[in-house]
Amino acid sequence: MLQQRSKDTKETIRLNALRLFAKSGYSAVSMRDIANAVGIQPGAIYNHFPSKQDILVDLMMTHMVDLLAAANDAMEGVEGTRNRLVAFARFHISYQLDFPDHVFIAYMELRSLEETGRQDVYVKRDEYEAILREVLEQGVKEGTFKVANAAVQTRALLAMMTGITVWFREDGELNRDQVIDCYVQAVLQSVGIQE
Amino acid sequence: MLQQRSKDTKETIRLNALRLFAKSGYSAVSMRDIANAVGIQPGAIYNHFPSKQDILVDLMMTHMVDLLAAANDAMEGVEGTRNRLVAFARFHISYQLDFPDHVFIAYMELRSLEETGRQDVYVKRDEYEAILREVLEQGVKEGTFKVANAAVQTRALLAMMTGITVWFREDGELNRDQVIDCYVQAVLQSVGIQE
DNA sequence: GCTTATTACGAATGGGCGTTCATTTATTGA
DNA sequence: TCAATAAATGAACGCCCATTCGTAATAAGC
Incomplete structure (x- = not known):
């Protein structure tokens, strides 16, 4: 039996675990499933991750860190609350469409995380939500936006935009743009801005 | 050992399975978990449901049928597109808050359904979406609403409103109403209506 | 009160689970 | 070149899984 010997086995494990977790859910995926997908024996996974739970934590934290960095990047230098809202919306939706699996498990598998990892993820998520919330608060303060409660609206808009991955298909009736x-129009109008 | 003998064991199984599925996910919950919660032996469940999968199908289909009936009820006799939109929004959000577990598993455990049950649920879900979509289409036709694409906006609004259960707590800063x-304001504004 | 249909128990089935480990093989660095 | 390290195998661990079934206890109909 030929042995696959490569430096990026760890990355391959990550990729396959992500895909499988997103498709079937963390608890429905076994270490054997992951090993099969990678093309190694189950035990070999433990050379790279101490446990199944650690794979999930790794995936979720990596995602949250990347997401935050990318969001801050996208918002940097954008001036004006309306522009910042549009920038955030476009960034968020694009990111969902680019990395649907990451987004899906970060959203869905919070309950599969043990306490330690969960708290870390919550902190990052709050940090991410704060970006949008601050834009909304600023807009309300200036009178640009009409929003009853910025915190509520933040969660409402994030849920709205995140939901896109549930139904969007690249080969569907409408294209990505x-x-x-x-969605951007819906977001803008929802804060009381008419085009 | 005392035996619980009651006609509504089936209903108790339903209730506990729903609660456990919503909390941990279908595949993370075992028949033993359900039996423990009910206070019977695992084997006894099979007097009421032929399999674990059938419990899920039962829960999801019952929910979808109830949801549809309640929605049609709530919309009956409501005239005018703006009123109908508000009625639907209020109904949908209230229903989420009243039955968060039902809603959650109907949304989350579609992937745990085998093909047969899944198709049935899809049909019901489409029927439900159609109620909102028709309101939006009517509003666009009359010029009451400003919406780029009614089908997209339908999914966007449903995702937004459904997301409420993720964070809302009855004892939180804001009360239910x-x-x-x-949310109703956000929905109205999102279709281009200013209060 | 007795028969019959329900519904429960409790033990067993075969199989899959996450994880461990002794061992072998490949790669790396001196 | 050769020891040291890293990464794989493959078999095993004990445990839990969904489900089945013979049997016992209960409830319902006559």
């Missing part, structure tokens, strides 16, 4: 435009 | 008002 058309759908993004629809 | 205040939160509903926030």
